Amino acid sequence: MERRFLVAAVVAALAPVLPAAAAEPTPEQILAKYDAVMGPRTFEAHSSMTAHREDGSERTYVMRLLKSENDKFRVWFDEPAAVKGQEMLRSGENMWVYLPNLKRATRVANRDSFQGGDFNNADVLRVNYSADYTGKLAPTDVPDTYLLDLKAKTTNTAYDSIKLWVKKADFQPVKGQYFGSSGQMIRSAEFSDYRELDKGYVRPAKVLMKNELVKARYSTMDLSELKLAVDAPPQRFTQADLGR
Amino acid sequence: MRELLKLAARNLLRNRRRTLITLAALVLGVGAMVAVHGFISGLQGSLVENIAEGQLGAVQVHKKGFMANVLSSPLGLDMADSPALRQKMEAVPGVRGVTPRIQFGAMLSTPDRPVPEGREPTAAEQGKTSFFLVFGIDPPSDQKVFPRRLTWMAKGQPLTASDSDEVLLGVELADGLGVALFPHDAPRPPETERPALLAPDRDGSLNGANVEVVGTLKAGSPGDRRYGFVGLATAQKVLRMEGRVTEYAIAVNRLEDAGKVRDALAEVLGPEYEVHTWAQILPFLKELFGTQDFIFGIVAMIFLVVVLLGIVNAMLMSVLERVREIGTMLAVGMKRRQVITMFILEGLLLGVAGGLVGAAVGWVAVLVAARIGISLPAPGATAPSVIRPTVTFLYLARSVGLAAAGSALAALWPARRAAQLRPVEALQSA
Numbered sequence: 001m002e003r004r005f006l007v008a009a010v011v012a013a014l015a016p017v018l019p020a021a022a023a024e025p026t027p028e029q030i031l032a033k034y035d036a037v038m039g040p041r042t043f044e045a046h047s048s049m050t051a052h053r054e055d056g057s058e059r060t061y062v063m064r065l066l067k068s069e070n071d072k073f074r075v076w077f078d079e080p081a082a083v084k085g086q087e088m089l090r091s092g093e094n095m096w097v098y099l100p101n102l103k104r105a106t107r108v109a110n111r112d113s114f115q116g117g118d119f120n121n122a123d124v125l126r127v128n129y130s131a132d133y134t135g136k137l138a139p140t141d142v143p144d145t146y147l148l149d150l151k152a153k154t155t156n157t158a159y160d161s162i163k164l165w166v167k168k169a170d171f172q173p174v175k176g177q178y179f180g181s182s183g184q185m186i187r188s189a190e191f192s193d194y195r196e197l198d199k200g201y202v203r204p205a206k207v208l209m210k211n212e213l214v215k216a217r218y219s220t221m222d223l224s225e226l227k228l229a230v231d232a233p234p235q236r237f238t239q240a241d242l243g244r
Numbered sequence: 245m246r247e248l249l250k251l252a253a254r255n256l257l258r259n260r261r262r263t264l265i266t267l268a269a270l271v272l273g274v275g276a277m278v279a280v281h282g283f284i285s286g287l288q289g290s291l292v293e294n295i296a297e298g299q300l301g302a303v304q305v306h307k308k309g310f311m312a313n314v315l316s317s318p319l320g321l322d323m324a325d326s327p328a329l330r331q332k333m334e335a336v337p338g339v340r341g342v343t344p345r346i347q348f349g350a351m352l353s354t355p356d357r358p359v360p361e362g363r364e365p366t367a368a369e370q371g372k373t374s375f376f377l378v379f380g381i382d383p384p385s386d387q388k389v390f391p392r393r394l395t396w397m398a399k400g401q402p403l404t405a406s407d408s409d410e411v412l413l414g415v416e417l418a419d420g421l422g423v424a425l426f427p428h429d430a431p432r433p434p435e436t437e438r439p440a441l442l443a444p445d446r447d448g449s450l451n452g453a454n455v456e457v458v459g460t461l462k463a464g465s466p467g468d469r470r471y472g473f474v475g476l477a478t479a480q481k482v483l484r485m486e487g488r489v490t491e492y493a494i495a496v497n498r499l500e501d502a503g504k505v506r507d508a509l510a511e512v513l514g515p516e517y518e519v520h521t522w523a524q525i526l527p528f529l530k531e532l533f534g535t536q537d538f539i540f541g542i543v544a545m546i547f548l549v550v551v552l553l554g555i556v557n558a559m560l561m562s563v564l565e566r567v568r569e570i571g572t573m574l575a576v577g578m579k580r581r582q583v584i585t586m587f588i589l590e591g592l593l594l595g596v597a598g599g600l601v602g603a604a605v606g607w608v609a610v611l612v613a614a615r616i617g618i619s620l621p622a623p624g625a626t627a628p629s630v631i632r633p634t635v636t637f638l639y640l641a642r643s644v645g646l647a648a649a650g651s652a653l654a655a656l657w658p659a660r661r662a663a664q665l666r667p668v669e670a671l672q673s674a
Contacts, residue, residue, distance in 0.1 A: 051448055053320075053448065055320050057320070057447070059447050059448055059449065061449075080447075080449065082445060082447065082449040082451070082484065083449045083450065086450065094370075097442070097450060099440075099442075099450070099451065099452045101451075101452070101453075102435060102440055102452050102453070102454050103435050104355075104435040104436050104438075104440070104454075106353040106371075106373075106440045106442060106452065107353055107356075107370065107371050107372075107373055108351075108353075108373065108442075109373055112351070112373075113444070115444075115448065115449060115450055116444035116447075116448025116449060116450065117448065
């Protein structure tokens with residue numbers, strides 16, 4: 001008791017002289033930094049997603065992504081031929097997929113699978129964890145990382161809870177575990193290939209998403225090119241623009 | 245022994261009122277047991293018929309390995325559909341019909357309600373999307389294999405053609421989506437106002453078709469209510485699986501022959517295919533029936549024990565009334581063993597008579613109920629079906645046997661009481 005009091009007294013006495021930078025960031029601050037890494041305000045990117053299935057088959061989707069502020073997102077699919085001409089649009093809480101043979105957009109949900117792979121639509125088209133989850137710091141088992149325990153704010157989010165390991169130095173994600181409503185882990189992700197994709201902008205160019213329900217299934221998302229300063233006029237993020 | 249039997253019968257006839265009351269309890273007990281058993285058998289039978297004639301077929305044919313992988317990617321284990329293959333299966337003795345199907349997971353997405361220009365639709369006006377299990381079916385042959393499903397239509401009409409844009413949905417699913425039924429032949433509205441069927445194709449790429457919901461279906465069995473039907477050709481187009489199917493559902497002439505038909509089909513089709521009966525596809529059903537029978541067995545036992553306790557009581561009364569008489573019998577040289585036998589024979593006679601009449605009453609009740617038919621949904625179903633109670637002769641015989649053995653056993657204690665009497669004391673009692 002006395003010793004603990006002593007320690008507390010020493011810490012209290014030293015506190016004003018400790019440099020401010022050494023203070024632990026709050027979970028909210030870490031989450032905001034993560035969002036800034038994974039979803040900068042605007043960008044245009046080329047990316048490919050490969051879905052591996054348990055029967056050994058795989059399929060690669062080549063697409064172009066365009067993001068604007070306020071949760072606006074577009075995806076254009078180029079390959080394979082079966083999905084050429086398909087497009088996706090996110091505007092705030094609304095998300096649509098446009099199928100050229102239907103000549104119309106159809107609403108899709110955050111939790112729906114993205115092209116039959118192991119990413120869901122929100123994994124690709126919505127990178128705004130600060131808006132969707134509340135975070136708490138938890139003891140981490142990976143050196144030099146923060147472990148964030150995220151809980152969904154609403155039931156419309158992609159997952160009910162997430163464990164996210166973020167590097168202390170630059171807030172780059174290392175790995176993640178994603179849980180469904182029953183508390184069961186449904187996906188796990190590994191982030192790698194940290195690259196400076198645009199001037200001064202570094203992020204993992206490769207994400208491996210493993211299906212924890214059907215262990216033989218996994219998908220990878222590779223960013224090949226990314227530009228931050230792009231022209232993304234608001235009219236590109238409307239239903240009327242789909243299929244144009 | 246024959247003398248003892250005669251004595252026992254006479255003793256029973258001496259106090260007719262008591263014997264009749266005891267018999268009535270036995271008749272009621274055994275009769276109720278048979279009738280309830282018949283009703284439960286009828287319920288189980290109607291559930292099986294609903295499944296065989298409305299959902300699965302009596303027998304199903306898949307590509308080898310399908311059932312083992314049914315939860316992961318069944319579209320990959322498909323087979324070429326050809327008239328020749330169907331005819332080969334139709335030629336198997338006992339087969340009543342063959343229909344090709346594709347089972348797949350899909351989403352039905354309804355359009356937003358129209359809103360004035362410049363305003364975003366509110367949450368209530370936005371279209372809804374729901375996951376469901378879809379069966380791509382070939383309407384003409386499907387109706388032959390699944391005649392019962394036509395009686396499950398809640399509203400609207402069944403599918404007309406394999407390549408139509410029509411969809412049937414489970415009634416709960418349709419209500420959840422809030423879709424309005426579309427008349428078969430009405431002109432189609434513009435694309436943006438139509439529901440869409442979206443599904444990953446065989447390779448996992450998203451594809452879709454504009455559809456109209458033309459009918460809703462009640463459920464014929466317990467389980468997930470999120471299911472629907474679409475024309476086979478339309479399903480094949482969405483899944484990019486032209487000319488291919490994932491299963492054949494097969495109807496048989498007699499449901500009891502499903503096992504035989506399965507073996508014959510497996511013989512004809514060869515090792516590339518696997519053939520299962522409905523009971524193999526839904527093994528939990530047999531377990532469910534087993535549990536039901538077990539629970540009913542316990543209830544019936546308790547029932548019978550109560551009735552038998554009544555017999556114990558009646559025979560104890562009879563022993564007390566006949567103390568002097570038993571004393572006399574013992575005094576003139578009747579052996580104690582014979583006294584015991586006499587009382588047990590009395591119990592046995594009661595049991596046989598009560599059991600026979602009770603079983604007959606229960607049987608007649610079952611026959612009448614089966615003749616009329618009880619209109620009631622099968623367990624877990626919302627679609628009404630006619631339940632026809634059945635009971636086997638084996639069960640009738642077992643009930644009579646149980647009643648007889650039980651009554652004889654019930655007589656054991658009163659019989660021992662009687663046999664233990666001392667002749668001198670018994671003769672002196674008032």
